[in-house]
Amino acid sequence: MQTDFLLIGQGISGTFLSWELKKAGKSFIIIDDAQPSAASKVASGIINPITGRRMVKTWMIDELLPHAFDAYREIGAFLGIECITQTDSLDFFPTAQMRLAFLERYATDPQYLSLPADENDQMMQLNYGLGYGIISPCFLVDLQSLLPAYRTSIETSLIQEPFERSQLRIEDNSVFYKNIKADKVIFCDGKSSFDHPYFSRLPFALSKGEALIAAIPDLDRSKIYKKGISIVPWKQDLFWIGSSYEWEFENDLPTTDFRERVTAQLKELLKTPFTITDHLASLRPGTLERRPFTGWHPNQPHIGIFNGMGTKGCSLAPYFARQFVRSITNDTAILAEADIKRFTRILSR
Ligand SMILES: Cc1cc2nc3c(=O)[nH]c(=O)nc-3n(C[C@H](O)[C@H](O)[C@H](O)COP(=O)(O)OP(=O)(O)OC[C@H]3O[C@@H](n4cnc5c(N)ncnc54)[C@H](O)[C@@H]3O)c2cc1C
Known part of the structure; x- marks a missing residue:
């Protein structure tokens, strides 16, 4: 050949x-x-323009975002599937400092950021006390x-x-x-x-990441929710919940520690019932x-x-x-x- x-x-x-x-x-x-x-x-498939505790704009994101949107639409059209959707990430502030960091960033450079008209509008489905900010637009790639x-x-x-x-x-x-x-x-x-x-x-610089897959039938699937962990709409009406960033690890297998910790976080955050259906782990090929x-x-x-x-x-x-x-x-x-x-x-x- x-x-x-x-x-x-x-x-x-x-x-x-x-x-x-x-x-x-x-x-x-x-x-x-x-x-x-x-x-x-x-991977959950998120493309997020602002990341990290310090709310940093992702490297080259102004070029990467439109390119990614067009590229996934193009390959999706060839395959007869839709593999990219636009969404928002609702970032619930875990601490008063994080709230301040968001508001300061929003005041000086609001690109990709907004504030909800009503900070309490997610209270029906989630527990939170310090409000939230919105990162928009984000994209979700359907890698599955x-x-x-x-x-x-x-x-x-x-x-x-x-x-x-x-x-x-x-x-x-x-x-x-x-x-x-x-x-x-x-x-x-x-x-x-x-x-x-x-x-x-x-x-x-390999890092290990784990995620739980869960059915959360009453959670609105149009958004990504983040409070310590991210809850991301995934395939077949499921949600992807993660992740961890470990720099020292023995293997790429799921751990009981992650499952227990993230299940506890989910119980605290969600007001609606959920069922864990799977647990994934992998190594990110980082540099x-x-x-x-x-x-x-x-x-x-x-x-x-x-x-x-x-x-x-x-x-x-x-x-x-x-x-x-x-x-x-x-x-x-x-x-x-x-x-x-x-x-x-x-x-x-
Ligand atoms: C928990 C987690 C969450 C993540 N979330 C996101 C996210 O939301 N957004 C994002 O942009 N990125 C995310 N990432 C990162 C993303 O997954 C990686 O950047 C990306 O998948 C790397 O793709 P790759 O094709 O380079 O490598 P891989 O996906 O690892 O693909 C390598 C391929 O090579 C094959 N292969 C390897 N060795 C051999 C061999 N010897 N012979 C034959 N075939 C071989 C494998 O089977 C595999 O198919 C996440 C990663 C993890 C672990």
């Missing part, structure tokens, strides 16, 4: 990279082992529909099996893997890139300086990486996939902050 690009991994990164390659008229084969705990299968639908659409270009490193050879300006001959190979394999020989020196890893190995120009999406794969992957492919077709360069050229010295050692 001959192809232009061999891609390893079909999470949100491999999905958008292959989609952009296809649009540019390039052929590809994806090898993906369908790990149930891949980050893209566990998008990833399998896209996988089906590329069935003839996808091999479902683990990638075996020992089978990869670079010879005569080509990449050989089993019976495949490709011009280049690009790793979009999430946490797996962390420990393979080509890119393990990159400053990855120390919170910027993606995009581009070609400095000493192995046939080997590339598209990874390091951290907590923001839903917005970063569509944008930088297009940039990566446009750099391949010589239209534009990869943004220096996202290009792995910035680690040339480390990768050349």
